[in-house]
Amino acid sequence: MLPRLNLGLRGRTAANAGFATGYALVFRGRPNWLSARGLGYGLASASMVAAGYGAAVAIPAVRDRLGTFDGRAPDVPFGEWVIVHIPIGTVYSEELIFRATLDPLLDNTFGPRSGSLIGAATFGLWHIHPARAAGDSVPASIAATAAGGLVFGLLRRRTESASAPALLHCAVNAGGALALHIVARLMPARSWSN
Template identity: 45%
Template sequence: MSRLASVAGAAAAVLWNNVVLPGSGLGPYGRAVAGGALGLSVVGAARTAGYGVDELGLSASAVRSGLRYGAAASVVPLAGYAIALGVPAARRQVPTGDRVGDVAGWVGFRIPVGTVAHEELLFRSVLSAMLRRGWTPTAADVLHAATFGLWHVRAARIARDPIVASVLLTGASAWLFEWLRRRSGSVVAPALLHLSVNVGGVLAAEAARSRPVD
């Protein structure tokens, strides 16, 4: 039953992000709120079903560890963005995409709530716990990564990125996020890294766009 429940949960996650949420008719802030609400809801459902806070990576006692590991991991992408912006040849390669009209809202709400809280509570907390109950650690990690990769199919289509490459890349990132969650015992660690990658990427793109290299 644990295996069936975990696979059903993974399938529901993929369907939610690629079909249900995009078809909801909500605007970007509405989708962010819905995503954050879903994350909190699945945690509540998991607690009701008997999952403990340690199992979900939500123990208060592990927060310090999560902060420590997350802060250390976040140095890498932030340093990478800083170096890229500081070296003209690398600055030219920073993907700028379309200009973001509301940078403050993007980095202050939509990313923290609609992306990081949404995905970390769903994946590194609840789905991770469900998979670990039903599968060996290796199989759980593979299923976790595959689900996280497929979660990003629609985003890849919108960005016109190669879908297979995007699925593989985001699936690989799930291995790192999950390793941080397991190593630290807290979802805080992958959440901090996730936040630094996404927010840093937006700010780096804005910086590169506002001060292009001749």
């Protein structure tokens, strides 16, 4: 439904965050954002991802391979996309919906093992439309995001907080965008629209 509204990125970010907040309120989501354990695990996980992206950009062969990927800067300034739309429109919204609300409901209904598999599969299926819109392989996108959902769910279960998966999720998404942006600046043949 949301793509049909033609809200633009700013409108979609606001709609996603509003829906996620309402969903969590209705279904009694428990994000526990300020958990020391969640923040600690999240910062450690995000640091590992950041180090991986840093190495990828620093190693010439890997950097050259990254240079073959298409950067997907949307119709807003790049900084706004990385600082606002990825953390709020994607990470906050998805972590509040999936890890803070849906995963606990599934765990209580089906048990942690089945709940984690159902939650991860649902997270993967959630990414069908974005994969189609980007022209990506739908099966590969579902598999990759479902695997990410398993890791994010494990972090939420271990810390009892959505902070850990949110920080890791943000590092993966924003870090990937930043890495491609840096590579594009280092390789003059590539250009970004913003």
